[in-house]
Amino acid sequence: MAGGVIGWHNRRQGRKGTLWEKRFKSVLVESGQALVTMATYIDLNPVRAGLVEAPKEYRWCGYAAAVAGKKHARSGLRTAMTTWAHGEIGEGASMEKYRELLFGTGEQRNPGANGQRVKRGISKKRVEEVMAKKGKLTRWEMLRCRVRYFCDGAVMGTKDFVNGIFEHEGHRFGPKRQTGARPMRHVEAHGLTTLRDLRLKPVG
Structure with a gap:
């Protein structure tokens, strides 16, 4: 799959070579909140990169596949949300709740544009302010940053x-x-921890 995606992207952008040049890394993730947090972070990657306005617009995103009705994607999302909710949750409810986690309060009405919805991002300045004050980013703000954890x-x-x-x-x-x-x-990690203590720019 990676070869097809890279080839398509290179043809579209008029470029050559690989998309990822650093070595592969993996993280062992607990089910439940940790798994869902990791999933939302991954689904928001193309948004953070400025490729799309919303995760569902990125065709290789798990959330986009679920929205498109792909059974394996919907099943996986439901399984993840069931562990997060500590109980059985229906397919429709799992989609709805996951979308809330993806967007949080990330949409606001713009009264100057006929009520058009605009996505609220997080600026580098905001991140630097929080770091300087030794404060904490909210979960929603965190997911719109690059998080080394x-x-x-x-x-x-x-x-x-x-x-x-x-x-x-x-x-x-x-x-x-x-x-x-x-x-x-x-x-605001809500009880989540990691094995490595990242001191150098854990969020950026």
Whole structure:
């Protein structure tokens, strides 16, 4: 699939070569809130990159596939939302709730444009202000930034989950490291932690 997407993109943009030049990274993600947070972050990648105005407009996005009625995408979304809700949730309800998580309060009415909806973004200035004051970005603001925790955090989930992984894999970190879970700095993480303590520009 990657070859087809890259070829299509290169032909459209008149370019050559790969799209991703850095080495592949993966993060072990706990089900429930961590999984849904990671999914929304990934689905918002093309929005952050300025490729589209909304995730559903990006044809290779999981949310777009679900909106288009693809059974595997809808099933996967429902499974993720069921673990997030700690109980069975219908397909329609899971789509609706996931969309709320994607957009949060991210749409506002623009009275000067016949009530047209506009997407509210987050500026670099806002991020820098929050960092300078050692404050925290809201979940919605965080998802519209590049967040290193989602690619460099190694493991993401509740404190118990991350500590459990550390108990099995702690030898990889050396003898000085005694504990596993680390808080996610500068964001309202709602109980989520990561295995790596990212100090250098965790959000940008």
